[in-house]
Amino acid sequence: MGSKIQAVSGMKDMLPEDVVQWQSIEGILKSILTNYAYSEIRSPMLEETKVFKRAIGQVTDIVEKEMYTFEDQGGDFIALRPEGTAQCVRAVLEHGLIHNKVQKLWYMGPMFRREKPQKGRLRQFHQLGVETFGIATPDADLELLYMNHKMWRALGVQDGIKLQINSLGTPEERLAYRNILVDYFSDNQDQLDEDSLRRLKTNPLRILDSKNKDMQSLIADAPSILDYLGEDSTAHFETIKHGLDLQNIAYTVNPRLVRGLDYYTHTVYEWVSDYLGAQSAVCAGGRYDGLVEKMGGRATPATGFALGLERLLIIMEEMALPQPTQKADVYIVHQYPEVLATAEKLREALPNLQIQCHLGSGGFKSQFKRADQSGASWAIVIGEDELQAGTFTIKPLREEAEQQTLKFRALVELLNQHSGSKGE
Numbered sequence: 316m317g318s319k320i321q322a323v324s325g326m327k328d329m330l331p332e333d334v335v336q337w338q339s340i341e342g343i344l345k346s347i348l349t350n351y352a353y354s355e356i357r358s359p360m361l362e363e364t365k366v367f368k369r370a371i372g373q374v375t376d377i378v379e380k381e382m383y384t385f386e387d388q389g390g391d392f393i394a395l396r397p398e399g400t401a402q403c404v405r406a407v408l409e410h411g412l413i414h415n416k417v418q419k420l421w422y423m424g425p426m427f428r429r430e431k432p433q434k435g436r437l438r439q440f441h442q443l444g445v446e447t448f449g450i451a452t453p454d455a456d457l458e459l460l461y462m463n464h465k466m467w468r469a470l471g472v473q474d475g476i477k478l479q480i481n482s483l484g485t486p487e488e489r490l491a492y493r494n495i496l497v498d499y500f501s502d503n504q505d506q507l508d509e510d511s512l513r514r515l516k517t518n519p520l521r522i523l524d525s526k527n528k529d530m531q532s533l534i535a536d537a538p539s540i541l542d543y544l545g546e547d548s549t550a551h552f553e554t555i556k557h558g559l560d561l562q563n564i565a566y567t568v569n570p571r572l573v574r575g576l577d578y579y580t581h582t583v584y585e586w587v588s589d590y591l592g593a594q595s596a597v598c599a600g601g602r603y604d605g606l607v608e609k610m611g612g613r614a615t616p617a618t619g620f621a622l623g624l625e626r627l628l629i630i631m632e633e634m635a636l637p638q639p640t641q642k643a644d645v646y647i648v649h650q651y652p653e654v655l656a657t658a659e660k661l662r663e664a665l666p667n668l669q670i671q672c673h674l675g676s677g678g679f680k681s682q683f684k685r686a687d688q689s690g691a692s693w694a695i696v697i698g699e700d701e702l703q704a705g706t707f708t709i710k711p712l713r714e715e716a717e718q719q720t721l722k723f724r725a726l727v728e729l730l731n732q733h734s735g736s737k738g739e
């Protein structure tokens with residue numbers, strides 16, 4: 316016998332009850348995106364590997380060790396997308412979508428990173444990403460933060476999620492700060508772990524992100540980037556903070572927040588939650604004014620975020636928020652194959668109800684058991700008498716009420732009332 320076949324580690328099936336929940340969350344998020352007038356863009360799962368190498372940075376975890384890449388049969392180097400920003404930039408450039416115009420776009424779908432699976436960390440996970448192109452002023456960043464906040468409230472998770480913000484300034488300011496940081500950590504090399512010693516040479520800002528407990532006091536005493544920002548960058552950051560205050564959105568300024576992707580400038584932020592354990596960010600993003608040019612386009616300011624849907628679900632579960640479930644409304648109990656055609660008529664007349672018609676064999680008793688399991692509120696019985704008289708016996712399954720025998724029209728009317736009250 317061969318070995319057991321199962322899903323790839325870190326990649327999950329979404330079972331029917333999960334899908335109900337996902338669809339409900341997706342519906343809420345999509346209605347907010349529409350409310351803010353953002354448009355959806357859909358792109359392939361695969362891109363040329365160089366798209367991500369160029370955008371995310373060669374010496375980042377994602378590019379160095381987490382990307383699923385392969386050489387295809389034609390000798391092209393292809394990657395499963397690890398994130399959506401680089402891809403979105405590629406797409407808007409390819410199709411001329413940002414030529415002298417502002418674009419407010421969103422996408423939702425699976426991303427792939429070969430990380431070590433653990434709570435809230437998968438190898439295939441799902442992001443809702445939003446990207447705004449063509450606006451350099453901080454209002455574009457603020458609108459995204461307001462929208463995030465609205466999403467948390469709409470989903471009922473606002474008390475479980477906190478905002479951390481920082482500014483990385485312009486590339487020049489960041490470079491000057493990088494040199495200061497290299498001096499600081501070089502003076503304290505004996506306190507750095509192996510990984511940070513390596514980062515000191517390749518990507519020193521990432522040392523600030525280290526989770527190593529022994530290095531925390533060294534990191535806490537490191538120079539803050541906020542002290543090295545110029546006037547314009549400081550003003551940009553102040554506008555963001557003021558805008559958050561105006562909307563009563565609480566935040567913490569975290570000068571150690573540097574993000575794991577290299578493309579950021581100015582504002583960066585993470586929405587974090589204690590419910591997530593070590594992988595605490597549920598949503599993260601910021602401005603990336605240099606990326607479009609780096610990808611071959613004209614210099615175009617841009618800002619965006621991505622929300623991890625699995626992490627959002629963990630928070631909702633840990634906060635014990637009520638979860639939607641899928642239940643039939645009506646279960647048709649019968650003994651005759653002709654009834655399938657009657658079920659068609661009922662579905663036509665009641666398109667908003669979930670109408671399950673018993674399939675396969677089985678006596679009344681076992682069919683009623685199935686009806687009960689389906690969660691249906693009503694059973695419609697079509698036995699010999701009903702078939703002859705052209706009537707339906709409707710029996711409430713969840714409340715103490717008399718069963719009634721009705722003609723088709725009266726039955727539809729009764730169920731219509733029920734379906735009307737469903738959405739309330």
Ligand code: HAM
Nearest residue numbers: 398400435436437440596597598599600619620621623
């Ligand atoms: P990121 O911080 O790499 O940013 O990912 C954004 C979110 O995706 C994270 O906060 C987390 O919720 C989720 N996520 C990331 N990796 C995993 C994983 N292995 N398992 C589960 N969830 C995960 C970006 O991807 C940027 N493209 C965000 C952005 C858009 N910046 C500007 N525009």
